[in-house]
Amino acid sequence: MQIDISELAEAFPEFRVAVVLFDGLSIPPIRPEPLDRAIAEREAAALERFGATELSAIDGVAAWRRAYRAFGIKKTSYRSSVERLMKNVLAGRRLPGINGFVDAYNAVSLAHVLPIGADDLDHVAGDIAFRFARPGDSFLDMAGGEDGEGGAGEDPPKPGEVVYADGEKVLCRRWNWRQDMRSLVLPATRRAVVTIQSNGWGSVEAAADDLLRLVAGTSGGRAAVFVAGRDRPRVEIVPPAV
Numbered sequence: 001m002q003i004d005i006s007e008l009a010e011a012f013p014e015f016r017v018a019v020v021l022f023d024g025l026s027i028p029p030i031r032p033e034p035l036d037r038a039i040a041e042r043e044a045a046a047l048e049r050f051g052a053t054e055l056s057a058i059d060g061v062a063a064w065r066r067a068y069r070a071f072g073i074k075k076t077s078y079r080s081s082v083e084r085l086m087k088n089v090l091a092g093r094r095l096p097g098i099n100g101f102v103d104a105y106n107a108v109s110l111a112h113v114l115p116i117g118a119d120d121l122d123h124v125a126g127d128i129a130f131r132f133a134r135p136g137d138s139f140l141d142m143a144g145g146e147d148g149e150g151g152a153g154e155d156p157p158k159p160g161e162v163v164y165a166d167g168e169k170v171l172c173r174r175w176n177w178r179q180d181m182r183s184l185v186l187p188a189t190r191r192a193v194v195t196i197q198s199n200g201w202g203s204v205e206a207a208a209d210d211l212l213r214l215v216a217g218t219s220g221g222r223a224a225v226f227v228a229g230r231d232r233p234r235v236e237i238v239p240p241a242v
Contacts, residue, residue, distance in 0.1 A: 003226065006233035007131040008162065012067060014200035016229040017130065018208040019237050021121070022192045024221040028100035029187040035218050039095055039107045046089050046110055055087055060113025063201040064176075071132075071162050073174060081176045082115045099187050104214040105194060112207040114198055115176035117164070119183035121191035126167025128193065130175070133157035139170040142181035164195065191239075 003019050031039070050058055056065065064080035079087075085095065085106060095106050102118065109116040133156075141155040157163050157173050164172040172179050176197060185192050194211065196204045208225045215221065222240035 001237050002127040002234055003228050003237055004127060004129040004131070004234045005228050007129070009230045009233050011070065012162075012199060013230045014198075015067075015130070016198050016204050016227065018196040018204035019128075019226045019228070019235070020194040020196070020208055020211060021224050021226075021237055021239055022194065022215065022219075022221050023190070023223075023240050025101065025190050025192060025215075025219045026221070027185070027187045027189055027219045030099070031097050031103045032100055032218055035100060035103060035107070035214070038214065039103065042107050042111045043089050043094060046086065050086070050090060055083065055090070058086065058113060059201045061086060063199045064115065067162075067175065067199045071175075072160055078174055078177055080115050081117065082109050082113055085110050086113065099185070100218040101185055101189070101192065101215060104218050105211055108196075108207055108211045108214060111210065112196075112202055114196055114202045114204065114207050116194060116196050116207070116211070117172055117176055117179060118185045118192050118194040119171055119179070120185050120189045121193050122189075123183040124166045124171070124193060125169070128164070128166050128171070130162065130164050130197075133159060133161040133163050133170070137163065137165065137170050138168070139163075139173055140181050141173075141178065142184075143178065193237075 008015055055061055061083045105116045105118055137156050139155050141153055162175040163170045196207045198204050212223050224240035226235050226237045228235045
């Protein structure tokens with residue numbers, strides 16, 4: 001299996017991604033108490049650090065706003081996943097409770113101000129890539145498409161849009177805006193692939209280390225980390241050793 005970001009290297013030379021493969025997971029369906037306490041501490045730290053700061057002035061948010069504008073996204077309704085997390089926490093809302101694995105990587109995303117996404121590896125086909133959208137790309141939107149109405153539906157990306165895709169479908173539209181519903185990480189997931197993304201700000205390596213610690217304490221399993229960037233845009237990624 002390979003991660004490929006070569007198509008974006010010229011337009012976005014600062015883009016880097018850490019890919020973390022997990023195997024042998026045992027995901028709690030409800031956020032465990034120790035993880036809940038850790039998340040509460042991170043929420044409080046974000047409020048203390050950024051509570052008096054305009055959202056657009058937070059470095060990790062600003063970096064992704066620039067990246068989105070660079071591929072033609074100007075509407076404020078389309079924001080990076082980390083901006084949505086940060087906006088909610090700064091408004092006094094807690095990180096949503098989804099399951100022990102997803103809650104853990106959202107906590108890492110908030111603390112490091114980096115977008116993070118995950119997919120069930122058993123529902124990922126072939127190699128993975130961050131690239132520009134292509135004719136025929138398939139995306140099944142869990143929120144019902146652009147207007148968010150009417151339930152799940154096919155909602156292919158626009159020409160020129162940056163996407164994260166496998167060999168069969170788009171896994172996430174607008175780089176890290178919204179995930180395809182077919183590869184969601186659920187309590188039944190045993191293998192997962194996580195992407196930690198930076199675009200000129202933040203350390204994907206530090207965030208990956210943090211993620212390994214949090215997931216080990218909540219969902220167990222084994223993990224392996226790989227990093228791609230402009231100087232190494234294609235990287236072979238292999239499952240963690242038993």
